[in-house]
Amino acid sequence: MSKRLEQHIELGSTHDFSLKQKVGQLFMIAVFINDSEENIQQTENLIQEHHIGALCFFHSRASAATNFEGKKKVVYNENSYERLVSLIKRYQKASSIPLLIAMDAEWGLAMRIENTHQYPYALTLGALQNGEDLIHDVGYKIGLDCLEAGIHWNLAPVLDINSNPENPVIGYRSFGDDKEQVTKKAKAFIAGMREAGVLNSLKHFPGHGDTNTDSHLALPVIDKSAENLLENECYPFTVLMHEEADSIMIGHLSIPALDSSGKPATLSKIILSDVLRKKMGYQGLLISDAMNMHAVSKRFEEKGALELAAFHAGLDMFCFSEHPKEAIEKIVLQGEGQRIESSFERVWELKEKAFNQPSNIVKTGIAPNELNKEIARACLTELFKGTKNKMPGSSQGLQHIILGKPTTNIFPEYLEQKLKIKTSSVGDMTSEEIQDLIHFQKTTVISVFPPSVKPKNRFGFAEEELEILNETLKKGNCILYLFGNPFLIHTLPLNKQNSYIILYQDFLEFQEAARSHFEGKLLPQGKLPFQLKTDINEK
Template structure:
C-alpha cells in the first residue's frame, strides 16, 4: 500500500481534480464479477476516489430492499473481502479509506463472519454498559482483520415509533439517555482498537414510519422537540468527540427554509444546524446516495453528488455517478470549499492509517454473546413463580421457527395443520418462537394464519412463550394473555441456552425491554 502523505502535504500536492475524487466513496461488492471488479479498479485508478464502502452483493444493496433480486451466498466471503481490499488498494494512488456497515459485526454485510447482538438487545442490558464497550471493541478487531478502517455505526436514532420500518432493532431503545450511554460505550470500544466510527442517521430517523431506502420520511416536529429528543444523542456524542456523522435522507421542515430538500442535501440542516449550531467540524458522510428517498428525484447524472457536497457532506457514500459528479463539483465548487473537505477527510485518513496493524484472525463471539444473553433476557409478562408452577405441569414443547429457511406458503400451512394436531389435547404449552425475519415488513414474515394460530393457542391454553427475535414482533401477538412471556432477543445458541436455563429455574431474568411495544 502506498504511504499516505500528511494533510498539509496532500493539500499542496494533490491536483484539484484529485481532491474532488477523494470526496467519493462508491460501493464495492464481494460478489461482483471479474468484469465489475476491473471496472471499479479503473474508477479508483483514473478518478482517485477516496474510499470504498463494502456491501455483500448488488442484489442485497440498499435499493433492492424489496428483495426482487436473488442474493448469492458465498461460503468463502471473508477471504474474498480481504483479497478485494488488497486488490483495490493496489489500484489506488493514495490509500483508500475502507468502510462498512458493521453495526452488529461484519455479519451485517458478510456471511460466515462473527455476529454480535443487535443494538436493541444491548439496550435491554443497561446494568452492564461494559459489555457494549466490548462489542464495539470486538467488531473493531474483525474490521482490522479484514483491512477495514471505518465502521459506519452506531445508530444513535431514538426509536420512539414502534412501527418504524427500518430502524427498530438497530436502535438502542426509545430513551435518549440510554441511547447516549450505550452508543458512547460502543464508540469508545471501537476507538480503543483504532477503528473509526460514524454516528447515524442525523438528524434522527427514530420517529419515522417510512423507510428511506424506498421513500422520504417526514419528521413533523418543532425545533424545540427535535433539540430535546432526536438531536440530543448527536449533540452529546459530538461533545464527547466522534470521528464522523452520517446524515440521513429525511424531511425535517422545522430545521430548514427549503422544505423540498431532504436533510442529506440540505445546507440549512448540515452546514446550518450540524456544523454551525451544534459545533461539529469533523467529517460528514452522506447516507447511501442510491437510496430512493433522494435518487429517484435527481436523475441528471452528477446533480445529486454536487447537491450533497454543496450542502456540507465531505464524503459521498454510494455515489453512482462518479465522473459526472466530479465534473459538476469542479464546475460549481470553490477551491476553498474543496480544500476544507479534503482537510477533514485527510485528517481522518491519517488517523485511520496511524500505527495500523492487521489482526490475524476473526474474533470468537461466543463468550461475549453468552454474557449479553444472561444480562438481556427479559421477563415481559408473568412471574418467576408462574413459570415455576407451569414447569411442574405435563407441558408440551412446541417450536415455531422459520428464521433463515425457505418454505412455500403451502408448506407452512401444512405444518400448521400438523402443529394443531400435535397440541389438540394439550392444555399447557411451552412455545419457542422465532419470527421468520428481523425486519417488520409483512408482519415480520409471519403469515396471518400463523399469527392466528399462535393467538388462538394463547386464548385457549396455558402458554409460556420464549421469543427469540425482534421484540417488536410481539405486537402482533396477545402476550398479555400468556402465563408468561420471556424475550431472548436473538436466535443464537447462547441466547437459546440462557432461555433454557431460565425456564429450568437456574438463571434469573435481568434485562429490561428498552422500547415500548404500544
C-alpha cells in the same frame, strides 16, 4: 502506517494535489465482494482515473443495499471473507492514494459477510442493564475484526431513538427509545471500537427513529417541532459529536420544522450548515447515507446533479455515489474552492487517523461466543409472570409449539428430546390439532422464531400462523419464548395470565439461556428497551 500516505504527509504534497484529485477524495463508491472480474476491473479504472477516496463494501449486487424490493436472490458464498480481504488488497494496489475502506458492520462483519463473527443487534444490547462493559467489548471485537480484514471505518453505531414500532428500517438497529440509554450505550460501543483503532460514524442525523417510511424507498418526513427534535432525536448526537465522533452520517429525512422547503437533510444547507455546523458546533466530517437510496436518487435526472446539490448543502463525503465521474466533474467546475479545500482536509484528517493506527493486531479479551453467552444471559427479559403458570417443576402435562423455523434447534430439542414434552410445529398442524391447541387447559410453551428481523409482512410469518398464536395466547396459561425482534410483541395479545420471555436473538447462546431460564437456573436481568404500546389484558 501506509508508506504511500506517509510520503504524502512528509512531503506536504497534498498541496500539490490537483483540484480533481481533491474532489475525488470526497467520494466513497460502493464495491461488492462477489462481483465479476469485469466489474472489478471497471472499479479499478474508476479509482485510478478519478482518484476515489474511499470504498464501502457490500456483499453483492443482490444485497439489500441495491436490491430494495428484494427481487434479486442473494447467492451464498462461503468464501466471501477471503474474497473481501483479497479485493481490499487489490483495490489499494490500484490506487495512487491509500483508500479508506468502510463497511456497515453494526453487529459485526456478519452484517455483510458469511462465516464471520456475528454479535447481538443494538436493540439486544439495549436490553442490558448496566451492561456498558459488555457493549464496550462488542465494539472492541467488531473493531478488531474490521482491522484484521483491512477495514478502517465502521459506519456505526446507530444513534436513532426508535420510538416507532412500525419503523421498517431502524428498529432492531437502535439501542432503544430512551435518549439517555441510547447515548450511554452508543458511547460504550464507540469506546470499544476506538480502543481497537477503528473509525466510527454516528448515524442517521437528525434521527431516523420516529418514522414508518423506509428511506431506501421514499423520503420519510419527521413532523415534529424543532424544540422536540433538538431535545430528543438530536440528543445523542449533541452529547457524543464533540468527543466521540469521527464522522456523522446524515439521513435522507425531511424535517419541516428545521427546513420548511421539505428538502432531505442531505440536501439542506439550513440543516447541515446552519443547524449542525453553526448552532450545534460540529466541525468534523459529514458523510451522506447511501446516495442510491430512492429518498434522494429519484429527485435528479441529470447524472452528478445529486452530489453537487449535496456538496452545496454542506456534505463532505458522498457514500454510494452512483455517478462519481459526472459528479466529480460538476464539483470541480461549480464547487467553491474553499469548500472543496475544507471537505478535503476533513477527509485527509480521517485518513491520517486511520493509517496511523498500530499495524500489529493483538486479539485480546473474551472469545466472541463467550461474549455472546454473557450478553444472552444478561439481556433475557420477562414480561409478566402469569398467575397460573409459575415455571413448572415438572414437564408432565405440558405441550410445546414452534412458530417459525430456527436455524439452530437447541431449545426446541431440549424440550422435546430431553424433557419429552409433546412438540408440534404450527405450520404442520392439522385443523383438529389447532383446535386442541387453542383449547388446551394446561401450560403451553411457545417458541417463536421470526423468519425476518424486519416488521414488513408480519416479520415473515403467514397471517394464519399469527392468528393461531394469538388465539393460543388469549386463553392464558402460556410461556412464550421470543427468539427475535421484540417489536413483534406489539402484534400479539398481551395477557397477564402468560409469561413472555424475550431472548432477542436465535443464536445458540441465546437458546441456551432460554434453557437455563426454563430450568429455573437463570433469573431475568434484562429490560425491554422500549415502551410497550399495546393494551394489556389484566385478567
